[in-house]
Amino acid sequence: MxxxxxxxxxxxxxxxxxxxxxxxxxxxxxxxxxxxxxxxxLINGNISQDMRIVLYIRLPRFLGxxxxxxxxxxxxxxxxxxxxxxxxxxxxxxxxxxxxxxTVLCAAFxxxxxxxxxxxxxxxxxxxxxxxxxxxxxxxxxxxxxxxxGIGVSSLLNAFIDTVTTxxxxxxxxxxxFKTGGVSGVNxxxxxxxxxxxxxxxxxxxxxxxxxxxxxxxxNTAGSLGMNVGAVRFVCLTAxxxxxxxxxxxxxxxxxxxxxxxxxxxxxxxxxxxTAVLPLCAVIGAMFLTLCDTAARTLFDxxxxxxxxxxxxxxxxxxxxxxxxxxxxRHSA
Amino acid sequence: MLELKNVxxxxxxxxxxxxxxxxxxxxxxxxxxxxxxxxxxxxxxxCAGLIPCASGEIYADxxxxxxxxxxxxxxxxxxxxxxxxxxxxxxRSLVSHGRFPYLGxxxxxxxxxMKIVDKALxxxxxxxxxxxxxxxxxxxxxxxxxxxxxxxxxxxxxxLDEPMTYLDFRHKLEISDLIVSLRESGRTVITVxxxxxxxxxxxxxxxxxxxxxxxxxxxxxxxxDGSVLGDALGIxxxxxxxxxxxxxxxxxxxxx
Numbered sequence: 001m002x003x004x005x006x007x008x009x010x011x012x013x014x015x016x017x018x019x020x021x022x023x024x025x026x027x028x029x030x031x032x033x034x035x036x037x038x039x040x041x042l043i044n045g046n047i048s049q050d051m052r053i054v055l056y057i058r059l060p061r062f063l064g065x066x067x068x069x070x071x072x073x074x075x076x077x078x079x080x081x082x083x084x085x086x087x088x089x090x091x092x093x094x095x096x097x098x099x100x101x102x103t104v105l106c107a108a109f110x111x112x113x114x115x116x117x118x119x120x121x122x123x124x125x126x127x128x129x130x131x132x133x134x135x136x137x138x139x140x141x142x143x144x145x146x147x148x149x150g151i152g153v154s155s156l157l158n159a160f161i162d163t164v165t166t167x168x169x170x171x172x173x174x175x176x177x178f179k180t181g182g183v184s185g186v187n188x189x190x191x192x193x194x195x196x197x198x199x200x201x202x203x204x205x206x207x208x209x210x211x212x213x214x215x216x217x218x219x220n221t222a223g224s225l226g227m228n229v230g231a232v233r234f235v236c237l238t239a240x241x242x243x244x245x246x247x248x249x250x251x252x253x254x255x256x257x258x259x260x261x262x263x264x265x266x267x268x269x270x271x272x273x274x275t276a277v278l279p280l281c282a283v284i285g286a287m288f289l290t291l292c293d294t295a296a297r298t299l300f301d302x303x304x305x306x307x308x309x310x311x312x313x314x315x316x317x318x319x320x321x322x323x324x325x326x327x328x329x330r331h332s333a
Numbered sequence: 334m335l336e337l338k339n340v341x342x343x344x345x346x347x348x349x350x351x352x353x354x355x356x357x358x359x360x361x362x363x364x365x366x367x368x369x370x371x372x373x374x375x376x377x378x379x380c381a382g383l384i385p386c387a388s389g390e391i392y393a394d395x396x397x398x399x400x401x402x403x404x405x406x407x408x409x410x411x412x413x414x415x416x417x418x419x420x421x422x423x424x425r426s427l428v429s430h431g432r433f434p435y436l437g438x439x440x441x442x443x444x445x446x447m448k449i450v451d452k453a454l455x456x457x458x459x460x461x462x463x464x465x466x467x468x469x470x471x472x473x474x475x476x477x478x479x480x481x482x483x484x485x486x487x488x489x490x491x492x493l494d495e496p497m498t499y500l501d502f503r504h505k506l507e508i509s510d511l512i513v514s515l516r517e518s519g520r521t522v523i524t525v526x527x528x529x530x531x532x533x534x535x536x537x538x539x540x541x542x543x544x545x546x547x548x549x550x551x552x553x554x555x556x557x558d559g560s561v562l563g564d565a566l567g568i569x570x571x572x573x574x575x576x577x578x579x580x581x582x583x584x585x586x587x588x589x
Contacts, residue, residue: 210440216420221414223381224407224411225407225434270466272420
């Protein structure tokens with residue numbers, strides 16, 4: 001990608017593409033509504049049958065995909081920068097599973113308080129990220145060890161999730177859907193208060209993007225430049241946990257967004273500088289998940305494919321490709 | 334000027350550097366040499382304030398660095414760690430990070446910062462690669478860019494950990510000239526060197542380390558005359574007036 005092309009312009013193009021994606025997501029479905037009809041009805045305030053579908057089903061789904069996509073993508077980029085590991089992503093190092101476990105626990109023990117779930121998910125995500133990070137530090141672990149540690153932690157947390165959902169089968173409507181991940185059941189009220197968490201997490205991440213760039217130079221270099229490395233790292237990982245936790249609390253265990261999107265964003269940006277990459281991640285993550293969700297809804301019409309499965313079909317080959325292309329991956333961190 | 338008073342320290346409970354006292358005067362290049370694992374890199378980390386002293390104090394121009402804020406240390410002492418690959422970031426961005434200790438929030442560079450960055454690029458001979466990406470450059474070019482970052486930090490004391498290791502010979506000579514030019518600007522330079530031959534070439538003084546101690550700190554001539562090189566590294570140095578430089582050989586009866 002052309003490096004001379006200013007990063008602001010790239011971001012603007014991506015935002016325009018996101019707007020097109022939004023129109024597609026709102027118009028496409030088992031019943032196609034043309035954009036002209038959609039805008040006409042919107043301007044006239046005409047709430048027809050079709051407009052109800054758009055407003056109460058497609059719009060919340062779209063917003064859910066946008067929020068979850070940007071949150072997971074930015075969380076992934078932040079975790080990759082802090083761990084200095086391009087293979088780290090919220091789902092791979094067990095952050096999503098941690099958030100999932102706490103969401104399920106929250107649903108089991110406080111079934112009447114669904115608005116507590118984002119906070120619970122955040123705690124689970126934070127516990128998981130700190131655990132993996134602690135292990136990595138303790139053992140001076142290599143990239144691969146971190147990934148393997150994450151897989152171990154993930155498997156254990158998923159076992160806990162299964163235990164809870166076995167003992168309390170009624171806690172979540174659609175346990176299987178939660179584990180696959182998706183935004184099909186999302187409505188405006190279920191996005192609250194997760195969206196507040198996500199907005200805060202995004203703002204904090206963007207504010208820290210310059211410091212993340214310095215941190216990416218290495219612990220000693222960052223320290224010698226006057227940074228309080230421990231504090232910055234902690235705040236960054238906490239922000240990532242807020243983002244991943246909030247996303248998981250309403251969209252379940254969608255994997256790989258936090259892995260794929262940061263890589264695509266770095267490719268488009270032409271550099272690994274987070275000041276440019278993080279905003280791109282937010283927009284491309286939103287676009288990616290919206291497109292996947294629209295595909296999940298429409299490709300097999302009248303059946304619907306869970307979003308998490310569509311993402312896995314794209315994400316797993318991508319992950320394997322990254323593993324094979326190890327040498328380059330080492331430099332794109 | 335950097336002064337170490339009875340400094341000991343290491344990683345956690347493991348003491349690597351023990352009871353070191355030394356003075357590194359202004360306008361001097363001092364190279365620390367010694368066998369692998371003798372504590373040379375550790376002592377540099379301690380001088381940069383990145384590892385706390387278990388005992389003893391380190392003074393930068395008379396001020397105890399353990400009592401200074403991280404930022405204040407960073408404005409006085411810069412530290413370049415050993416070569417390692419960093420991501421795809423442009424040389425100019427990397428060098429700009431040298432201004433980090435001076436940035437407020439939000440992290441915006443002033444025109445003054447930009448000027449210092451340009452000067453640092455110029456001085457390190459990296460002005461022509463300013464717009465290149467680090468991961469596309471050769472080791473020598475990357476090292477110039479990294480040294481430019483250190484220069485942009487604009488500190489009186491500069492610590493360099495093995496600045497020439499892994500470079501091809503021409504680049505080693507270029508970097509060595511660059512280090513010599515720092516002395517002329519009146520800075521205190523301390524380098525950890527793997528290669529005594531290069532260290533003797535450009536240093537005003539040589540510190541020889543063995544098992545966590547500095548066993549000698551003197552001019553290259555005096556170090557070459559004594560027995561410390563044999564003691565610490567199992568080598569001996571002889572000066573050739575004809576060639577104008579030192580030659581190194583194995584010490585015959587070295588017991589490690």
